[in-house]
Amino acid sequence: MILSPSLLSADFGNLEQALKDLENSGLSWVHWDVMDGLFVPNITFGQHVIKMLRPKSKLFFDVHLMIEKPERYLEDFKKAGADMLVIHAEATNHIQRTLAEIRRLGMRAGLALNPATPLNVCEYVLDDTDMILLMSVNPGFGGQSFIPATYEKIHTLRKMLGSRKCHIQIDGGVTPENTKELCKAGADVLVSGSAFFAYPPFDVRHRAFQKEAI
Numbered sequence: 001m002i003l004s005p006s007l008l009s010a011d012f013g014n015l016e017q018a019l020k021d022l023e024n025s026g027l028s029w030v031h032w033d034v035m036d037g038l039f040v041p042n043i044t045f046g047q048h049v050i051k052m053l054r055p056k057s058k059l060f061f062d063v064h065l066m067i068e069k070p071e072r073y074l075e076d077f078k079k080a081g082a083d084m085l086v087i088h089a090e091a092t093n094h095i096q097r098t099l100a101e102i103r104r105l106g107m108r109a110g111l112a113l114n115p116a117t118p119l120n121v122c123e124y125v126l127d128d129t130d131m132i133l134l135m136s137v138n139p140g141f142g143g144q145s146f147i148p149a150t151y152e153k154i155h156t157l158r159k160m161l162g163s164r165k166c167h168i169q170i171d172g173g174v175t176p177e178n179t180k181e182l183c184k185a186g187a188d189v190l191v192s193g194s195a196f197f198a199y200p201p202f203d204v205r206h207r208a209f210q211k212e213a214i
């Protein structure tokens, strides 16, 4: 299991320190929640902030775009240093083209689905995708409660993926308490914001999640 801590719950005034703390605690991924105030009600940071912090970290930058028409900004996020760019199925009319363009630019391509979005939207783009992100809360805010219907969705998606090497990432309300069931259902990348950053030291907290993973 890969744990990707969400900076949404970190100190926005000192993201450099948050990145250092994660790296020093043995984490390898970090999750950036980019919000535009339109696709979701909240606004966070964008490509410029990521670009300034890229030289300060060796972590794998997992960038979750909660923005309308993400196809407008793919090159910007590549230049900013994103390793994985995740777009929302609900935010574009051109899912396949956008995923293909992300890969053409040299990044891994991820597709995110809101809790109410059915899995059939990704059925014909499974080979264009390195990761499917299943939202287990409605996007926009940290600290919300996990939606239990996600377990069945993970299980069905893992069957749909067959032998493909595609990550299933779960985002929203993830804690050490639900980690085991999420992994059992077929998830292999977990995002955690509030249940991670509120519990330093991070090496100990990371182990608390990994202890539950199967």
Ligand SMILES: O=C(CO)[C@@H](O)[C@H](O)COP(=O)(O)O
Pocket (backbone or CB within 6 Å): 006, 008, 009, 031, 033, 064, 066, 137, 138, 139, 140, 141, 142, 143, 144, 171, 172, 173, 174, 191, 192, 193, 194, 195
């Ligand atoms: O994408 C989002 C929210 O839209 C997430 O990445 C949250 O940041 C997860 O936060 P917690 O639910 O773990 O507090």
Ligand SMILES: [Co+2]
Pocket (backbone or CB within 6 Å): 006, 031, 032, 033, 064, 171, 191
């Ligand atoms: Co996210």
